[in-house]
Amino acid sequence: MKHFEESMYKLIVETSTNLPGDVRRAVNRGRAAEDAATRAGLALATIAQNIEMAEQEVSPICQDTGMPTFIVHTPVGANQIEMKRAIYQAVVRATKDGKLRPNSVDSLTGANSGDNLGPGTPVIHFEQWEQDKIDVRLILKGGGCENKNIQYSLPTELEGLGKAGRDLDGIRKCILHSIYQAQGQGCSAGFIGVGIGGDRTTGYELAKQQLFRHLDDVNPNEDLAKLEDYILENANKLGIGTMGFGGEVTLLGCKIGVMNRLPASFFVSVAYNCWAFRRQGVMIEPATGEIAEWLYEAGNEVRMNAASETAAAAAAGSAGVQGQGREIVLQTPISEEQIRSLRVGDVVVIRGEMHTGRDALHKYLMDHDAPIDLNGAVIYHCGPVMLKDEEGWHVKAAGPTTSIREEPYQGEILKKFGIRAVIGKGGMGPKTLQALQEHGGVYLNAIGGAAQYYAECIKKVNGVDFMEFGIPEAMWHLEVDGFAAIVTMDSHGNSLHADVSKDSAAKLAMFKDPVFS
Ligand SMILES: O=C(O)C[C@H](O)C(=O)O
Numbered sequence: 001m002k003h004f005e006e007s008m009y010k011l012i013v014e015t016s017t018n019l020p021g022d023v024r025r026a027v028n029r030g031r032a033a034e035d036a037a038t039r040a041g042l043a044l045a046t047i048a049q050n051i052e053m054a055e056q057e058v059s060p061i062c063q064d065t066g067m068p069t070f071i072v073h074t075p076v077g078a079n080q081i082e083m084k085r086a087i088y089q090a091v092v093r094a095t096k097d098g099k100l101r102p103n104s105v106d107s108l109t110g111a112n113s114g115d116n117l118g119p120g121t122p123v124i125h126f127e128q129w130e131q132d133k134i135d136v137r138l139i140l141k142g143g144g145c146e147n148k149n150i151q152y153s154l155p156t157e158l159e160g161l162g163k164a165g166r167d168l169d170g171i172r173k174c175i176l177h178s179i180y181q182a183q184g185q186g187c188s189a190g191f192i193g194v195g196i197g198g199d200r201t202t203g204y205e206l207a208k209q210q211l212f213r214h215l216d217d218v219n220p221n222e223d224l225a226k227l228e229d230y231i232l233e234n235a236n237k238l239g240i241g242t243m244g245f246g247g248e249v250t251l252l253g254c255k256i257g258v259m260n261r262l263p264a265s266f267f268v269s270v271a272y273n274c275w276a277f278r279r280q281g282v283m284i285e286p287a288t289g290e291i292a293e294w295l296y297e298a299g300n301e302v303r304m305n306a307a308s309e310t311a312a313a314a315a316a317g318s319a320g321v322q323g324q325g326r327e328i329v330l331q332t333p334i335s336e337e338q339i340r341s342l343r344v345g346d347v348v349v350i351r352g353e354m355h356t357g358r359d360a361l362h363k364y365l366m367d368h369d370a371p372i373d374l375n376g377a378v379i380y381h382c383g384p385v386m387l388k389d390e391e392g393w394h395v396k397a398a399g400p401t402t403s404i405r406e407e408p409y410q411g412e413i414l415k416k417f418g419i420r421a422v423i424g425k426g427g428m429g430p431k432t433l434q435a436l437q438e439h440g441g442v443y444l445n446a447i448g449g450a451a452q453y454y455a456e457c458i459k460k461v462n463g464v465d466f467m468e469f470g471i472p473e474a475m476w477h478l479e480v481d482g483f484a485a486i487v488t489m490d491s492h493g494n495s496l497h498a499d500v501s502k503d504s505a506a507k508l509a510m511f512k513d514p515v516f517s
């Protein structure tokens, strides 16, 4: 087992940096189905470009490298303690090398362990089997999409869909609702794993297990095979679209499993995975610990469709999004007048300094001063992957995080410090929208998961505050150029997110009538 640790390291690096072939094909299919000259088309093109960039740079596809979850099948008698130790070592090394973000945080103190080890992290499940090889599968599922997982207890009443009973049609309604409630916040277009039955714990486990299925397999249960096809086809009629921008493509894959339940319980558990669907697996030779075989098609074999109209092209001065807005370069600090001239749909290209800030910083700023002048500033909801060498800090991955978590704070902070622009993803709520209007601010939606694309726009790290919050939560001061994002909430009371949410709620109601009775 001399090489087992090295094999685990290879598995982590491959999973984090190279999206598997079946997932790439699904993203390409989504791209073909979307109108390229729309916001959603632009987002998909940027995603495709980002996938290629991550592979080339051998850097994380998305900065949130998630909860590393290993499922290991071993021959009877294999030493699981030794394997666990090797997995820990590989995780520590991958973190040091910037292939994983330090993501293990003490739930009470907020302290980041710095190496991805800690109580409960990483997750490792062992199971014995009667084969002579070791099968190790890994999924890196990020926090944003994990937050959109949902569990239903049947019978129930669902917004727009009415009664969902304890039958296949009730299950159908729950699954459609799960996609609706995620909106763009789990970085759609997404993939879902569904677990029917079990208890609250095993139901979710079953849902996650579905995410390890190959995307092109066919469910052996005929009813579930039909339901999978139905969901894939009809979820895309909800109009939520990539990043919640509205559009034709909301779901890229649906896998459903079933297990027995207690007479009193009927759970439908849904694991929502973003487009950055990072899962891989290896078959290991037990004698040496070397990789005998990769279990999912490599990414290298499936090219992403040539990027035509990406956000980068828009930034370089091409047409932008046809008929949906203009393209404006904003140099920081930004004036109120500039902000008031922006409208939902405009593509903004930022040049100058921006500051990262997420949960810990927003909470802190509510009753403390900021370490720097934030008048006219741009706040970026982002927890980057950073590495330090003799020359200083370097950005390894830096896409946006889900902004709605800052909804309780954002409006007040905006006004208190004179911030003019907030960049994030998934949109924000009515409190922020009102503050944008009153104060003269704008919300810019960056493409979730496009961590390599945005890292390339960051030219220099000017400094950092609050390192004690840990790398993802610290306030990084970043010099950017050509940083493109789309205005989705403006200072005139318009919100694309509110519009898409309302529109998709109306569309959801079209699925009220029974289909599988
Ligand atoms: O934690 C992050 O960087 C992003 C997170 O996965 C999110 O989707 O909000």
Ligand code: SF4
Residues within 6 Å of the ligand: 062, 063, 064, 065, 066, 141, 142, 143, 144, 145, 185, 186, 187, 274, 275, 276, 399, 400, 401, 448, 449, 450
């Ligand atoms: S930012 Fe988006 S792509 Fe990245 S882990 Fe979160 S949900 Fe997934």
